[in-house]
Amino acid sequence: MITFSNVSLIYPHSTKTILEDLSFQIQEGEMVLVMGQTGSGKSSLLRLINGLVPHHTGGILAGDISVDGISTRTVKPGSLAHLVGIVGQNPINGFVTDIVEEELAFSMEALNFAPDVMRKRVEEILDLLSLSALRNRSIATLSGGEQQRVAIGAALVMQPKVLVLDEPTSALDPIAAEEVLSVLHRLVHDLSVTVIIAEHRLERVIQFVDRIIYIEGNGETSIGSPDEILKNSELVPPIVKLARALNLSEIGTSVREVRRATDEIRSREYSQAGVSQRANSPAIRVNDVSHSYDDKVALNKINTAIHHGEIVAIMGRNGAGKSTLLHSIVGLHSPNKGEITVNGQDPTHLKGAARRQAIGYVPQEPSDLLFASSVEEECTLADQGNELATGSTAALLNRLVPGITTHAHPNDLSEGQRLALVLSIVLAASPDVLVLDEPTRGLDYHAKALFGLALKEYATQFNRPVLLATHDVELVAELADRVLFLAEGDIVADGTTLEVLLSSPAFAPQVAKIMSPKPWLTVSDVVQALGDVS
Amino acid sequence: MKTAGIFTFKGASLVALLATSAISALGFIWPFLISEKQGHPQWIFLLAAPCALLLLMISVSNKELDSKSIALLAVLSALIAALRPMGTGAVGIEPMWFVLILSARVFGPSFGFLLGTISMFLSAILTGGLGPWVAYQSFAAGWIGLGVALIPRNVRGKAEILALALYGIIAAAFFGIAMDLQFWPWTLGADTQLSYVAGAALSTNFSNFISYHFLSAMAWDIPRAIFTASLIVVTAKPVLHTLRRAHTRAAFMTPIEFIERVKA
Numbered sequence: 001m002i003t004f005s006n007v008s009l010i011y012p013h014s015t016k017t018i019l020e021d022l023s024f025q026i027q028e029g030e031m032v033l034v035m036g037q038t039g040s041g042k043s044s045l046l047r048l049i050n051g052l053v054p055h056h057t058g059g060i061l062a063g064d065i066s067v068d069g070i071s072t073r074t075v076k077p078g079s080l081a082h083l084v085g086i087v088g089q090n091p092i093n094g095f096v097t098d099i100v101e102e103e104l105a106f107s108m109e110a111l112n113f114a115p116d117v118m119r120k121r122v123e124e125i126l127d128l129l130s131l132s133a134l135r136n137r138s139i140a141t142l143s144g145g146e147q148q149r150v151a152i153g154a155a156l157v158m159q160p161k162v163l164v165l166d167e168p169t170s171a172l173d174p175i176a177a178e179e180v181l182s183v184l185h186r187l188v189h190d191l192s193v194t195v196i197i198a199e200h201r202l203e204r205v206i207q208f209v210d211r212i213i214y215i216e217g218n219g220e221t222s223i224g225s226p227d228e229i230l231k232n233s234e235l236v237p238p239i240v241k242l243a244r245a246l247n248l249s250e251i252g253t254s255v256r257e258v259r260r261a262t263d264e265i266r267s268r269e270y271s272q273a274g275v276s277q278r279a280n281s282p283a284i285r286v287n288d289v290s291h292s293y294d295d296k297v298a299l300n301k302i303n304t305a306i307h308h309g310e311i312v313a314i315m316g317r318n319g320a321g322k323s324t325l326l327h328s329i330v331g332l333h334s335p336n337k338g339e340i341t342v343n344g345q346d347p348t349h350l351k352g353a354a355r356r357q358a359i360g361y362v363p364q365e366p367s368d369l370l371f372a373s374s375v376e377e378e379c380t381l382a383d384q385g386n387e388l389a390t391g392s393t394a395a396l397l398n399r400l401v402p403g404i405t406t407h408a409h410p411n412d413l414s415e416g417q418r419l420a421l422v423l424s425i426v427l428a429a430s431p432d433v434l435v436l437d438e439p440t441r442g443l444d445y446h447a448k449a450l451f452g453l454a455l456k457e458y459a460t461q462f463n464r465p466v467l468l469a470t471h472d473v474e475l476v477a478e479l480a481d482r483v484l485f486l487a488e489g490d491i492v493a494d495g496t497t498l499e500v501l502l503s504s505p506a507f508a509p510q511v512a513k514i515m516s517p518k519p520w521l522t523v524s525d526v527v528q529a530l531g532d533v534s
Numbered sequence: 535m536k537t538a539g540i541f542t543f544k545g546a547s548l549v550a551l552l553a554t555s556a557i558s559a560l561g562f563i564w565p566f567l568i569s570e571k572q573g574h575p576q577w578i579f580l581l582a583a584p585c586a587l588l589l590l591m592i593s594v595s596n597k598e599l600d601s602k603s604i605a606l607l608a609v610l611s612a613l614i615a616a617l618r619p620m621g622t623g624a625v626g627i628e629p630m631w632f633v634l635i636l637s638a639r640v641f642g643p644s645f646g647f648l649l650g651t652i653s654m655f656l657s658a659i660l661t662g663g664l665g666p667w668v669a670y671q672s673f674a675a676g677w678i679g680l681g682v683a684l685i686p687r688n689v690r691g692k693a694e695i696l697a698l699a700l701y702g703i704i705a706a707a708f709f710g711i712a713m714d715l716q717f718w719p720w721t722l723g724a725d726t727q728l729s730y731v732a733g734a735a736l737s738t739n740f741s742n743f744i745s746y747h748f749l750s751a752m753a754w755d756i757p758r759a760i761f762t763a764s765l766i767v768v769t770a771k772p773v774l775h776t777l778r779r780a781h782t783r784a785a786f787m788t789p790i791e792f793i794e795r796v797k798a
Contacts, residue, residue: 006794006795008795008796010796012785012788012789017796020796021796054537054790054791055537055790056537056602056785057537057785057788058536058537058785058788058789058790059788059790059791060789060790060791060792060793060796061790061791061792061793062792062793062794062795062796063794063795073792078601373772373775409779
């Protein structure tokens with residue numbers, strides 16, 4: 001279906017090749033994962049398939065790419081629209097209309113399809129993606145998973161043979177992600193659609209894919225079955241890390257496989273790890289806080305306290321009230337009812353430098369905080385704003401991610417670099433509490449590990465609290481001391497990470513699923529427990 | 535091979551631009567050209583100007599606009615159309631001209647013309663102010679966008695901002711004159727000292743118009759000129775920077791090369 005022969009790509013005004021001498025074939029009805037570090041060229045590869053690169057961006061393309069026998073060299077991307085459907089990273093950015101049904105019909109409308117054909121296809125797609133209950137809903141009111149499904153539907157109405165998705169699950173909670181992936185699985189198996197997908201969260205997709213294209217940082221690219229690629233790659237999901245740590249002979253990609261292989265390990269007896277003392281000096285107090293938007297209740301009488309030196313994760317479905325709670329704590333709005341204090345102060349009353357000093361906040365879209373035209377300028381501004389010695393923010397940034405180009409525009413950085421920049425600007429003020437909203441979207445494992453280290457250091461070194469809202473269960477398992485689980489505006493679970501994650505089937509990390517009922521969340525937990533025994 | 539450039543008038547569309555501009559220019563200055571003492575030929579122009587505009591848009595949109603230019607045009611016209619009513623329009627304070635002028639500076643005069651006409655038309659729809667004057671306003675705004683070509687391309691830095699601010703003043707004055715010209719034969723009765731006198735000598739009408747214009751200009755054009763020029767001075771640096779970035783990011787005229795193999 002798709003053939004790359006000796007493809008190399010160089011962007012204009014750049015001397016670095018993005019891809020080098022890449023050749024592979026993808027058959028009809030295959031599901032292929034493209035993985036690699038942030039900024040390695042995954043999105044470029046995806047856009048090469050429908051010709052957006054280089055027709056839209058310019059650049060030098062060596063070799064040839066053909067899709068269903070048509071070379072992208074000879075036709076414009078528009079002429080491939082019926083063949084290749086593309087779904088971007090953030091579906092909201094791609095929507096044109098307000099209503100689900102209209103969005104599905106839009107591309108056919110633009111190509112002047114007959115009304116009865118349009119009607120029929122819209123109905124088919126609604127059924128195929130189980131969207132019929134949502135047909136008249138406004139897109140803005142849908143949850144992240146539903147929006148992603150609508151975006152896939154809008155791409156499918158043209159009946160493309162190839163579907164290309166760029167990080168389709170990165171903004172979704174685990175359940176919504178499952179929902180989207182099972183839809184893709186169905187498309188591949190029932191309709192023989194060829195699916196190419198780029199994703200950082202390997203643990204979510206690995207069990208569904210037939211093959212992996214692994215773009216290594218140095219221009220090398222390897223292609224093969226998941227087992228082959230994951231055996232040697234640097235980027236691996238926890239499930240493979242576990243297999244490596246336990247020296248299993250086979251590397252499995254699904255929980256079921258690895259569970260079978262670890263039967264013996266699970267059957268042994270282990271000493272219980274000592275329960276560490278919970279700190280008890282509240283930094284953030286939330287008393288009876290309720291908040292609603294129009295008639296929708298977002299928070300319903302929330303009571304909790306975040307203690308010094310504690311890393312607390314807030315989890316829950318998209319739309320469960322996580323961001324609203326964070327906004328209230330940060331003081332972006334005062335809640336309708338109830339009271340919040342941060343180190344004894346009302347956050348809505350803080351202004352300017354005092355506020356930066358009291359609360360560090362990294363919003364969901366970190367680039368919202370960036371307004372200067374280069375990284376260097378941002379760092380200098382942060383130094384001046386916090387009355388620090390020149391270069392201290394830049395030094396902090398360099399420790400988080402070495403080798404950032406300082407004259408680059410913040411929007412040209414990769415997702416991970418941008419997050420590191422925002423984090424170092426926020427941390428430069430040395431705030432008393434740190435609040436982060438979905439910080440690991442678009443980060444690869446390596447960047448995530450660095451990020452985790454920085455947060456841990458901040459929490460332990462200064463004995464200050466960190467509060468983060470996230471869907472990333474693996475991150476929570478590695479990092480958090482305590483988890484608050486929100487649903488429909490209520491706290492439905494509040495306890496140590498171990499208690500909360502182990503008891504939830506959907507939100508359990510991979511290692512916990514494999515090792516259940518043993519109380520281990522991460523690979524290092526397992527290794528430690530095994531080490532204690534021997 | 536190169537990626538498509540940003541929209542420019544050339545060939546047939548350039549001819550269309552010149553022809554339609556000439557027609558609508560006549561629509562502005564007819565009071566000075568008519569010598570006979572007969573009715574109001576502006577009726578013809580009230581029809582001709584919108585038709586000319588429509589034809590021009592059709593001729594341009596058929597083939598010559600590529601997707602990137604359309605996207606850019608759409609975003610900027612929406613922005614300008616939304617900015618226009620923000621100044622409530624009182625005494626000519628409309629915070630839209632600086633965006634038009636700065637965009638035309640970055641994306642070229644042809645693009646500036648399209649942007650001016652489309653955004654004027656769009657803002658008329660938004661504010662419900664649709665009427666025969668819209669075509670005149672659209673053309674005037676288009677010419678303002680087109681006129682940015684007067685500033686040499688290689689001027690940069692402080693000189694560029696100064697030139698743009700000066701142009702802002704000229705543009706504001708031009709818009710005032712054009713609108714007055716279009717309104718003048720209609721507004722005053724036939725018998726004031728400032729009225730248009732059909733069939734009178736050019737000098738009479740001209741001096742009448744100048745007096746009329748200066749009376750109205752006090753209230754409208756001067757605040758508009760000051761406001762536009764100061765907005766340009768204040769915002770030029772960041773706005774130009776952002777637009778230029780958009781220009782490079784959209785990769786207009788960036789070479790595409792298809793080769794067999796990259797040399798090792």
